[in-house]
Amino acid sequence: MLEDGMVEVGCRYDLRTSKSPDAPPTEGYEGTGATHGWVHSYETGSTVDGPGVRLMLFMSGCFLRCQFCHNPDTWHLKDGTRIELAHAARRLGDFAPALRAMGGGLTISGGEPLVQLGFTRGVYAAAKEMGLHTALDTSGFLGHRADDDYLRNVDLVLLDIKSGDPDTYRRVTGVELKPTLRFAERLATMGKAVWVRFVLVPGLTDDPENIAKGGALRRADEERGMGGGAALPPDGRLQMEGARARLQARRYPGSDGAAGPRGAGYLPCCRLPRALGRVGIMLAAISDLIGTQPILALFLAIGVGYAVGQVNILGFSLGVGAVLFVGLFLGAIAPKAQVAGPIGLVGLIMFLYGIGILYGRQFFEGLSGVGRVYNLLAFVAVVSGLVVALGLGAIFDVKLGHTLGIFAGSMTSTATLQAALDTIGNREPSIGYSVAYPFGVIGPILCFYFLTRRVKPVFPPKPARFHMGEVTIERLPDAGATLGAVMATLPEGVQVAGVRQEHHNRLPDPESSSCIPAMRSSSPRIAQRRWTR
Structure with a gap:
């Protein structure tokens, strides 16, 4: 067990030890x-x-001494910072508008939040006054302290059951399992929403019988309708240990004593091979770096994405669409790297502006003549896509919000997503949009690629583009030669677009002389040459 004095200066915990030596x-x-x-x-x-994007408040103080504790520096009150309740409420208020907009809220964890019952009660009350969703992350050992009035301000309980076997629970945590089970029974009776968490630790809690007992507890709670039917997070996520090495509270069977103070060790990640473990540690370090530098992540996605988009394999390339997939990769390894605030809004505005400038002329030309047929075809395609999305959503029992988001993502239409959000009134369309958007980008690219390889259509040649260039003729054909005589000596494809005469630019006149012609050519090589006659 990690005792006082075992944390060495320079380790990751020294910033959070003995912050308040006068604490009880x-x-x-x-x-x-x-x-x-x-x-x-x-x-x-x-x-x-918890649902949405959360603000996590980690409290100091815990009665459990879990062998695999992720934050042993939260065990003692004296290792935390004394905060006034009014100050905590003000800081929460700063984040409240953004949390509400993202369908999130406040989750209090620790340590054990129920150690400081009065303070967390006040924070929960302030959060509900701000209209925030609230969650309590607890082991349940001190559940008897939370009366009905306390739980009335808690929308969701994240119940962390370390083990379903009493003996294993006692060996892992140092306390009994019964108080946690009584708290679970009480939550079930109240109908309180609960997500059950289980920490799977190789060599400690991974015994099949132990896992089976935890599963039996979960199924029993589901039968009683715990929390309206959700005993696990909606995505089925379990709390699992990551690949990064970290300080452990105590050595236990199967642990690797390669680092940390005496009696501490690294947590092996599901007994992964050593090389893969190192890769995981490297990815974790990269994730931490990128997560703290969102602007770096932005330009990294643009630069790497543009380079990847230039790669051509058998005639197939992603172009600028590769930026999206690099962004997806960065978002997967560093979800905190997202650019918030006005930068993201400015990026969207610039994107829409660019589309308008690029295709503005074609849009208005398409309102008449043959463009009406094209617009009708586009309208039929959009309506057909909506009908198919709604039909498949009804067949597979997909929520309407998710279906509309999938439709918007498949069309890569941000404006459609915003309309769906306004119609539904919650964030469900964002989920479907984020899933379908990558396929909306890569799908048409692949369709065009395979179609053109199979059908091999013949496209008309591109019209020759003129390349502008200024040509200085140092020696004229003969004295007093006119511009017409000079033009006769130029290579094929070169035209004179203007003449600089007496420090003024003039239109070309074949009868004029003493001039410097500005030429243009359909060949960039010719346009860049310096002609000497």
């Missing part, structure tokens, strides 16, 4: 006062600790 001892602390509390840290942008 954690053991036996009732935490009924609501004017202040001891906070370990807070984090924005979480997407796995």
Whole structure:
């Protein structure tokens, strides 16, 4: 077990130890006062600790001593920072508009939030006044402290059951399992929404019988309708250990004692091969770097995406569309790298502006003549796509919001997504949009590629483009030669577009002389040559 004095200076925990040496001892602390509390840290942008995008508030103080504890620096109140409740409420208010817009809210974790009952009660009350969704991430060991009035301000409980076997639970955490089970029974009776979490640790909690007991508990809760039917997160996500190495609270069977203070070790990631483990650690480091530098991620996606788009394989290339797929990769390894605020809005505005400038003339020309046929064809294609999306959504029982988002993404239409969001009134279309958008980009590219290879259509040759260039003729054909005589000596395809005479640009006159012609050619090589006659 990680005891006081075992954290060395320079390790990742030294910034969060003994921050408040005057704080009361954690053991036996009732935490009924609501004017202040001891906070370990807070984090924005979480997407796995409740619906939407969450603000995570990590409290100090915990009675459990889990062998695989991810944050042993949250065990003691004295390792946190004393924060006034009013200050915490003000800071939460700064984030509230964005959290509401992204369908998220506040999740309090730790440590164990129920150690500081009064402070967290006040924070939850403030969050509900701001109209935020609230979640409690708890082991349930101190569930008896949370009365009905406390839970009334909690919309979702993330119940972290370390083990379904009492003996394993006692060995892993140092406390009994029964209080957690009683809390689970109470939540089920109340009909409180609950996500059950289980930490699978190789060599410690991965025994099949232990997992089966946890599964039986979950199924029993589902039969009682716990939380309206959701005992696991909607995507079936379980809390699993990542590939990165980190300080462990205690050595346990199967742990690797390669690092950390005495008695501590690295957590092996599902017994992955050593080489793969190193790759995971490298990806984790890259993820941390990119996640803290969103502007770097933006230009990295643009630069790498543009380079990848230039790669041509058997006549197939993604072009600028490759930027999207590089962005998807960066978003997968560093989800916090998304550009927020006005930069993202400016990017969207510039995109729409570019489309308007590029195709404005063709748009208005298409309102008459043969363009009406093209517009009718486009209208039929859009309506057909909507009908197909709605039909398949009804057949496979997909939510209407998700279906509309899929339709908008398949058409790569941000404006359609915004219309769907306004119609549905929640963020469901964003999910379908994010899933379908990549296929909306790559699908047409692949269709055109394979179609042209099979049908081999014959396209008319591109019209020759004129390349402008200025040509200085140092020696005229003869004294007093006219421009017409000079033009007769020029290579085929070169035309005189203008003449500079007496420091003025003039239209070409074959009878004029003493001039410097500005020429244009259908060949860039000819346009760039310097002619000497």
